Amino acid sequence: EHLYKIPLNLQGQNREQIVCDHLKLDVPEADMTDWSAMVDKVMNLKKQVKIALVGKYVELPDAYISVVEALKHSGYANDAEIKLNWVNANDVTTENVTELLKDADGIIVPGGFGHRGTEGK
Numbered sequence: 001e002h003l004y005k006i007p008l009n010l011q012g013q014n015r016e017q018i019v020c021d022h023l024k025l026d027v028p029e030a031d032m033t034d035w036s037a038m039v040d041k042v043m044n045l046k047k048q049v050k051i052a053l054v055g056k057y058v059e060l061p062d063a064y065i066s067v068v069e070a071l072k073h074s075g076y077a078n079d080a081e082i083k084l085n086w087v088n089a090n091d092v093t094t095e096n097v098t099e100l101l102k103d104a105d106g107i108i109v110p111g112g113f114g115h116r117g118t119e120g121k
Contacts, residue, residue, distance in 0.1 A: 004039045008032060038076075047080040052104035058086040067110050 010016060011032055020027055051071060057063040068084065075082040087100055089109075101107060 002039065002043060004035075004042055008036060008039060041079065042076050045075065045079055045081040047078075048083055049075060049080045050083045050085060050103055050105045052085045052087050052101050052107045054087045054089050054092065054101075054107060054109045056089050058088050061086070064110055067108060071108070 011030065016030060019025075053064060053067065055064060061068065071082045071084070085104060092100060
């Protein structure tokens with residue numbers, strides 16, 4: 001299941017009409033054709049792209065929520081599922097960088113704030 005299916009499920013249960021009736025609104029039924037096509041595309045992505053996200057706060061993924069959501073949506077637009085590999089910047093050394101990032105199709109290093117934010121990246 002996917003969050004984007006919720007509007008379709010609600011429409012399938014006639015929920016929008018129930019709300020409109022309660023509020024005494026006379027509106028036409030929503031045309032969900034484009035939305036349905038988008039959901040179908042998101043549910044059937046053709047490719048997979050592996051992205052290494054290297055950051056200081058990877059133990060707290062919500063710290064990077066805007067980056068993660070942007071990656072998901074860029075993947076949807078390109079018919080690709082984004083698989084994230086969270087890499088703690090503090091764990092990256094000259095000796096292990098190749099091993100840590102070898103499977104990545106791309107690498108994202110979100111910007112930091114001040115000296116501490118970029119140290120180790």
